[in-house]
Amino acid sequence: MRKFYLLFAAMIGFAAVANAGVKNLYKQDFETVSTPADAGWSSPNLAGGMSLVSSENGKWFMFSLGNNNNRNAVLNWNPSDGTIYDGQDVKEYTVKFQWGLTRNPQSTGTAKNVQFSSEVAIISSPVATADDVPAGWKITQSVNNGQYGALDSLRIFSITQLKGAYADDNTYWESDADLSNYAFDFFINGDTENRITLEEGMWYDITVNVNAETRDIAYSIYTLTGELVKEGTGKIADVCRPYAKGINVLLGRYNSIAEIDEVKVQVPVEGDYANKPTISLTEVDQTKRSYDIYFEDGEILHVKKTDGSEDTSVEVPYKYSTTTSGTLEAWTENGTALSEHVTMDVDCSVITLPTAEVDITKVNSGYVKTYKITVDNSSVPTQPQITLTYKYVGADGTVIEDHTNEEPSGTLVEVSQKGTLTVTTHAYGFAESSVSILNDVEFAVDKTVDFQHMEEADLLAKGFSEIEELRADKMSGEQNWTARSRMWFGIENGETNDDGTPKYDTHVVYGPTTNAEAEGIRRFLLVPSKLTEEVAKSIFAPVYTWYTGQADPAVADGSDVAGLKMNYGIGLINTGTKTDEGTSINYPNGIVGVDGLTDGDYFIVYVISDYGTSSKHPIYPQGTDVAEAKAKYKAENLGDGTNVQVLRGTDTFSLFRIDTAIARIDIFKAQNVSEGIQEIRNADQITISDHNAPIYNLNGMQVKNLKKGLYIKQGKKFVVQ
Numbered sequence: 001m002r003k004f005y006l007l008f009a010a011m012i013g014f015a016a017v018a019n020a021g022v023k024n025l026y027k028q029d030f031e032t033v034s035t036p037a038d039a040g041w042s043s044p045n046l047a048g049g050m051s052l053v054s055s056e057n058g059k060w061f062m063f064s065l066g067n068n069n070n071r072n073a074v075l076n077w078n079p080s081d082g083t084i085y086d087g088q089d090v091k092e093y094t095v096k097f098q099w100g101l102t103r104n105p106q107s108t109g110t111a112k113n114v115q116f117s118s119e120v121a122i123i124s125s126p127v128a129t130a131d132d133v134p135a136g137w138k139i140t141q142s143v144n145n146g147q148y149g150a151l152d153s154l155r156i157f158s159i160t161q162l163k164g165a166y167a168d169d170n171t172y173w174e175s176d177a178d179l180s181n182y183a184f185d186f187f188i189n190g191d192t193e194n195r196i197t198l199e200e201g202m203w204y205d206i207t208v209n210v211n212a213e214t215r216d217i218a219y220s221i222y223t224l225t226g227e228l229v230k231e232g233t234g235k236i237a238d239v240c241r242p243y244a245k246g247i248n249v250l251l252g253r254y255n256s257i258a259e260i261d262e263v264k265v266q267v268p269v270e271g272d273y274a275n276k277p278t279i280s281l282t283e284v285d286q287t288k289r290s291y292d293i294y295f296e297d298g299e300i301l302h303v304k305k306t307d308g309s310e311d312t313s314v315e316v317p318y319k320y321s322t323t324t325s326g327t328l329e330a331w332t333e334n335g336t337a338l339s340e341h342v343t344m345d346v347d348c349s350v351i352t353l354p355t356a357e358v359d360i361t362k363v364n365s366g367y368v369k370t371y372k373i374t375v376d377n378s379s380v381p382t383q384p385q386i387t388l389t390y391k392y393v394g395a396d397g398t399v400i401e402d403h404t405n406e407e408p409s410g411t412l413v414e415v416s417q418k419g420t421l422t423v424t425t426h427a428y429g430f431a432e433s434s435v436s437i438l439n440d441v442e443f444a445v446d447k448t449v450d451f452q453h454m455e456e457a458d459l460l461a462k463g464f465s466e467i468e469e470l471r472a473d474k475m476s477g478e479q480n481w482t483a484r485s486r487m488w489f490g491i492e493n494g495e496t497n498d499d500g501t502p503k504y505d506t507h508v509v510y511g512p513t514t515n516a517e518a519e520g521i522r523r524f525l526l527v528p529s530k531l532t533e534e535v536a537k538s539i540f541a542p543v544y545t546w547y548t549g550q551a552d553p554a555v556a557d558g559s560d561v562a563g564l565k566m567n568y569g570i571g572l573i574n575t576g577t578k579t580d581e582g583t584s585i586n587y588p589n590g591i592v593g594v595d596g597l598t599d600g601d602y603f604i605v606y607v608i609s610d611y612g613t614s615s616k617h618p619i620y621p622q623g624t625d626v627a628e629a630k631a632k633y634k635a636e637n638l639g640d641g642t643n644v645q646v647l648r649g650t651d652t653f654s655l656f657r658i659d660t661a662i663a664r665i666d667i668f669k670a671q672n673v674s675e676g677i678q679e680i681r682n683a684d685q686i687t688i689s690d691h692n693a694p695i696y697n698l699n700g701m702q703v704k705n706l707k708k709g710l711y712i713k714q715g716k717k718f719v720v721q
Contacts, residue, residue, distance in 0.1 A: 020275030021334060022296070025084045025093065026077040029294055030059040031280030034378055040246075044144050046071035052260070054383060057294065058280070060098075060261035065251040070117060070145040076246040077265060082263060085243050092211050095122050095156075095244055098224065098262045100203040100457055102257040119250040120258065120324070121148035121158035122208055124241045148248055149190045152237035156244045157219055158206045159186050161252060162195070173179070184643040188219070189234045196230045198220070203259070204229065212242040230320030272335030279330055279344045283321075284381050285429040287348045292317040295332045299339075304329040306346050323348050329360045342367035351381065355435040356388060356423040361646050363443045363602050363668050371413045375425050382426040394419040395440070415439055443602070446669040449543045451572040451662055452638060459524045459566055462539050469520035470567075473512030480610035481521055481567065485511040487608075487615050489633045492622040504619050505648075507626055509633060510570075517626075522568035527580040528561050532712065541579055543665055546574065546590035546655070553713065560592060569634055571608060594667055597649025604646050604666045606639030610659045614643035639663025 001550040033039045036050040063073045085141040092486045149160030188194045205222045215236040221229040232245040283290035301313045306326030325348045362370035387406035472479035490504030511518025535545030565573040574590035
């Protein structure tokens with residue numbers, strides 16, 4: 001997307017060459033790609049934070065941090081089998097891109113709780129070995145959630161956020177400092193004295209000219225309206241290759257957003273040169289298609305339309321609409337040079353939206369279920385926002401709910417009786433589609449494994465030993481359980497808020513020694529040497545723990561297995577240590593599953609975290625005795641909060657170490673699923689009476705391509721083997 005076209009007569013760029021042209025070695029405007037991965041973006045640990053955003057101005061890349069801190073995404077413009085510079089005598093090149101940053105909206109006035117480390121950097125790779133590295137320089141092929149601003153061995157150019165007040169030795173942050181714009185003070189190329197102040201939400205046009213022979217760079221930063229923000233020069237370190245390979249975007253803490261667009265790597269060439277244009281579908285309106293064609297300023301665009309007529313233009317982008325199917329063709333002219341021709345097949349048939357995917361996210365006894373309705377727009381031209389409506393009809397034909405308000409993908413629908421859920425997808429300019437889900441499978445609780453409420457005698461009988469009580473006030477790892485006072489309840493105090501809701505006093509159940517009211521956490525440990533395969537399978541049967549989850553034959557003897565810990569009154573914890581002394585950290589997650597279940601069964605895992613807010617916080621009426629409330633709180637399911645995971649019977653659950661506990665696992669089995677089952681060997685040999693009748697899986701989802709499993713047709717169940 002181009003939000004503005006900057007027509008500067010002279011920007012920092014190539015040395016003047018008579019009759020010189022400019023060739024795009026690489027160009028990514030995100031108009032012709034469907035996913036970040038298609039454009040070359042990747043993220044080591046926040047892939048879900050990457051997206052492509054569309055508006056009337058076009059498409060661009062967005063990286064959204066969410067409730068995380070220090071996560072990065074990398075654009076690599078080199079092909080898998082080499083670099084964009086291969087086969088060309090590149091002595092000088094220019095990298096251009098547009099970039100914008102939105103800070104944590106919760107950060108104002110809370111500098112000490114905000115980590116400022118966001119950055120955008122043009123990166124390369126080092127040429128030196130460890131033996132060649134000068135003192136204080138780091139040689140690495142990548143930075144995972146770290147800054148390039150301090151790594152000369154990797155950085156061609158960088159704009160880095162100044163550190164926040166959390167760094168006690170950072171003199172920039174003094175007690176009387178003006179913090180009004182602290183999130184938008186940046187420094188350039190690792191030099192904390194070379195500072196700029198940027199504006200939240202504003203886009204910037206960045207140009208970096210690189211002389212690969214002399215290792216000199218010259219940079220300029222403009223607003224998209226043409227106002228110069230900063231320009232200067234720099235030098236590429238000797239331990240860094242002078243050829244850029246991509247862009248790294250790093251975000252600091254909590255809810256920051258970075259956006260990137262119009263990425264180019266350009267080289268000067270002798271004589272005229274015409275760059276290949278790009279064609280982007282921008283709108284689908286039934287049988288009408290609209291396109292934007294992008295090309296370089298100063299070039300002439302030639303267009304051959306689907307009806308065979310031709311046109312030329314110098315205005316970017318060129319806009320074209322048609323209701324005629326055919327081939328759209330475009331190329332550019334620059335002096336005596338003509339570019340490659342770009343073609344696009346245009347089909348003006350009405351496009352039907354994909355049907356919604358409907359998954360069970362919660363079950364309860366009887367026909368009670370929660371369905372999550374999602375629809376994937378990634379394969380739909382222009383990736384429109386698709387909305388959903390739904391109707392639920394009882395088994396007797398009564399309409400229980402007819403939800404005609406359009407809802408977004410991800411909507412949850414709760415049902416409590418036997419019936420059929422029909423979901424319809426909608427988007428302007430596209431034909432609707434519907435899918436029906438038959439809710440006729442009844443579930444019942446087969447067993448509950450309640451880790452939270454296991455008694456001391458039971459734990460000791462299972463081989464656990466009680467260790468010291470936890471009452472730490474330091475916020476780190478396991479100590480967060482008490483230091484953060486995550487587990488509390490409230491008692492109404494008779495006062496009300498402005499909105500009329502009752503106020504309450506908070507009472508912490510488990511907390512540090514600094515809270516006299518709070519209790520410590522009793523802890524019971526099962527050391528790794530006691531976690532044999534037999535114990536792992538039987539100690540909480542039918543739930544099994546991570547001994548059986550070890551996939552590597554080299555550790556089949558259990559020597560690499562982390563121990564179990566039970567925080568009394570809270571739940572089961574993966575200790576993260578693989579020695580009885582607890583001195584060696586074993587980072588892999590612990591694998592938990594349930595024996596004896598099929599794909600048609602479910603189990604629900606209730607999880608508590610000492611770092612997040614996934615424990616329950618009930619509010620009791622005014623006058624409730626504190627001791628009585630505490631006893632009631634302990635008797636409830638503390639994990640019945642925000643972190644509830646519903647899994648199929650054959651799935652497993654990964655328990656992270658130290659800071660996460662499983663409070664309870666409820667196991668649900670489908671009832672009477674064997675009644676009336678017909679066994680067939682091949683999906684083509686179905687002999688149930690009506691071959692045109694719809695077929696459903698046990699979720700009630702209508703299916704067409706049958707794999708191995710249990711299905712329902714005309715109310716009868718059959719097996720495909």
